[in-house]
Amino acid sequence: MNRGYTDLNLIRDLYHDQTRISRRGNFIKSFANRKWSIRDIILQLLPDCNGLKVLDIGCGNCSFIRRLQRTYPTADIYCLDVAFNSNCAGLPNYFIYDGKNLPDTFNEFDLIFAMHMLYHVEHPLEFLEVLRTKLRPGAHFIITTKSRCTLNTIENCFKETMLVLAEDMKDQRDEDTFNAETGLEILREIFKGPTFRIDDYLLTTQIITKDFERLLKYILSTHRYNASRLFGADDRKKKHYITLLRSQISKHRIFIDTMIEAVFHIQHGI
Numbered sequence: 001m002n003r004g005y006t007d008l009n010l011i012r013d014l015y016h017d018q019t020r021i022s023r024r025g026n027f028i029k030s031f032a033n034r035k036w037s038i039r040d041i042i043l044q045l046l047p048d049c050n051g052l053k054v055l056d057i058g059c060g061n062c063s064f065i066r067r068l069q070r071t072y073p074t075a076d077i078y079c080l081d082v083a084f085n086s087n088c089a090g091l092p093n094y095f096i097y098d099g100k101n102l103p104d105t106f107n108e109f110d111l112i113f114a115m116h117m118l119y120h121v122e123h124p125l126e127f128l129e130v131l132r133t134k135l136r137p138g139a140h141f142i143i144t145t146k147s148r149c150t151l152n153t154i155e156n157c158f159k160e161t162m163l164v165l166a167e168d169m170k171d172q173r174d175e176d177t178f179n180a181e182t183g184l185e186i187l188r189e190i191f192k193g194p195t196f197r198i199d200d201y202l203l204t205t206q207i208i209t210k211d212f213e214r215l216l217k218y219i220l221s222t223h224r225y226n227a228s229r230l231f232g233a234d235d236r237k238k239k240h241y242i243t244l245l246r247s248q249i250s251k252h253r254i255f256i257d258t259m260i261e262a263v264f265h266i267q268h269g270i
Helices: 008-015 018-031 038-045 063-071 124-132 152-165 183-190 212-220 227-231 235-250
Strands: 053-057 076-081 094-096 109-115 135-146 196-209 255-268
Touching: 018 196, 018 212, 038 063, 038 109, 038 135, 038 196, 038 255, 053 063, 063 076, 124 135, 124 183, 135 183, 152 212, 152 235, 152 255, 183 196, 183 255, 196 212, 212 235, 227 235
Parallel strands: 053 076, 053 109, 076 094, 109 135
Antiparallel strands: 135 255, 196 255
């Protein structure tokens, strides 16, 4: 396994394509049994964002920020990612960065989002320390991540596939560096003191499907299970891996899995 979860080239490969990001989101929308998405919950936590200076780090295809923009048209929005996505090109404050250092022109913000991206940062604790300095008094900071136990049925299919291939399984899952189980403790250490309040919310969603081809495409679009990350340019191994993974998935008459995500809401100056 030759490409880790902080590998910028891998991240850019997976996230520059707006259709790939949309495909993943649409898969969850199509087969999840939840009434509210994680974005719906986040929007309920926010203050009136009109006139606020907002930063979205790891903005992807900017679908969330455009929704925020429609709701709060006078918000001053900045978007940041390591990969260019053409869907974001029309936004006035859209920046590409190196995954480590914020642009020098970025000062303080009223609202910062870091959604499902901290496990892609090489040193997440240091990154959070920097973001703490970017919060104005009264600011809100929204962080989302996954549980280390999320989508275990997919994980077991993957493990069985790798056993057949006799491949090493020693690498960690991407969410191991910052996850639902450890996130609150980490954040309490960094955002300690009476001026910070941290609330955490756990969202559990069942995924239920018989569309195994769409499921396979969703799995392969994620970092841990991506064939190029695992086998590089070895097309023979990649093809064999995909065939075996499809076989593992197809053993289920109906595929049911559980996605577990966390939302952390930090308020500064309470």
